[in-house]
Amino acid sequence: MDQTVPVAQMYERLLELASPLSPLDLPLLDAHGATMASDLLLDEKVAIKSGAKISSTQIALAASLGLDRLPSRPHPRVVIISAGDDLVEPGSKLADEDDEFESNSWFLTTFVREAGAHAFRVHTIPETSEELKLIIEDQLVRADLIVISGESHDESFELINTVLSELGEITTIIPNLAESGKHNFGTIGPDKTPIVTLPGDPIGNYLSAEIFIRPMILKMLANNEINRPSKKVKLSKQINLEEGKANYIRGKLNSDGSVEPLENQGSIATLSLADCLITLGEKDKKVSSGDLVNIVLIK
Numbered sequence: 001m002d003q004t005v006p007v008a009q010m011y012e013r014l015l016e017l018a019s020p021l022s023p024l025d026l027p028l029l030d031a032h033g034a035t036m037a038s039d040l041l042l043d044e045k046v047a048i049k050s051g052a053k054i055s056s057t058q059i060a061l062a063a064s065l066g067l068d069r070l071p072s073r074p075h076p077r078v079v080i081i082s083a084g085d086d087l088v089e090p091g092s093k094l095a096d097e098d099d100e101f102e103s104n105s106w107f108l109t110t111f112v113r114e115a116g117a118h119a120f121r122v123h124t125i126p127e128t129s130e131e132l133k134l135i136i137e138d139q140l141v142r143a144d145l146i147v148i149s150g151e152s153h154d155e156s157f158e159l160i161n162t163v164l165s166e167l168g169e170i171t172t173i174i175p176n177l178a179e180s181g182k183h184n185f186g187t188i189g190p191d192k193t194p195i196v197t198l199p200g201d202p203i204g205n206y207l208s209a210e211i212f213i214r215p216m217i218l219k220m221l222a223n224n225e226i227n228r229p230s231k232k233v234k235l236s237k238q239i240n241l242e243e244g245k246a247n248y249i250r251g252k253l254n255s256d257g258s259v260e261p262l263e264n265q266g267s268i269a270t271l272s273l274a275d276c277l278i279t280l281g282e283k284d285k286k287v288s289s290g291d292l293v294n295i296v297l298i299k
Helices: 007-015 056-064 104-115 129-142 157-167 202-220 269-273
Strands: 003-005 024-027 040-042 045-048 069-073 077-082 118-121 145-149 168-175 183-188 193-198 230-234 247-253 259-261 276-280 292-297
Touching (some): 007 202, 077 129, 104 202, 202 247, 247 292, 259 276
Parallel strands (some): 077 118, 145 193
Antiparallel strands (some): 230 292, 276 292
C-alpha cells in the first residue's frame, strides 16, 4: 500500500533533493534572472545582496561599474518529460476516444522557466519502458532536475515507476492533497540527479508544480525567498472542502479585497483564471462566507 504523508512533509522531503547549485562568474546577460552568489559592494555598502534575483537594473549597475560578469548561482537545468501511449502532441489528430492531447509538458516547461530555470522539453512521448529509459539516460548529461508526468488517469504511472526503479533510488508516495495522486521522487544516474514524477491529471500536475517544484528550483538558485507571498483575507463565498486533506482552491481577488473561489474547480480553465490559491490544511473543515482564509498570490 502506498504511503500517504502530509503536504508539509512531502514539501520538506523534496526540498532535501534540491541543493543550491555551485556559484559561477557568469557573463552579465547569462546572469540575468540568476541569483547573486555573494554581496556586491558599492562604496563599502551592499548594492546587490547575496541571494537576490539578478534583475535588469542590477545588470545595468554592474555594467556601470565596469563589470562584465557577476558571481551567480546559475539557472537550474530542468528536463521535462511526458510518458504515456495515449498522449498525442497538439497539432495532431486524436486516433480514438482514449487519446488525449498532451498538455502537462507544455505547462511545466514554461512554468519552470518562469521560476528561473532553463527548461528542456522532450518532444518524444515514449510508449514502452525501453524507450523511456533511453530518453531519461540521454537527458541526464544536461539535467540538474528531471520532472516527468503521464496521462491524466495515471495509466502510465507503472511504466514510469518501473523505469526509474532500474535507474536509481525511488520512493512512491501520495501527498495528503485534494485533487492529487501518486508521486515518485529520488535520485538516478551516476551523478544522483534529482527526479520527480507528478500526477498526470492537469490540475494535480499544476498543484504539485506550484507547491513542490517551484520551491525546489528557487532553492537550487539559493534564492532568499522560495515561497510565494501570502496573506489573510475574507472569503466571499462558502467552500465545500475535501475534508481530511489539504485543499488548494483556485480563487480570484475581488475589488473589495475579499477572495472568491472560482466555479467548477474541476475545470482546467481555473488554472489560468485564478490569481491566488486559497490554502486550507488537513485539519480545516467547513469555511463560510466572511471567514478569514489564507491565500497564496500566484499572479
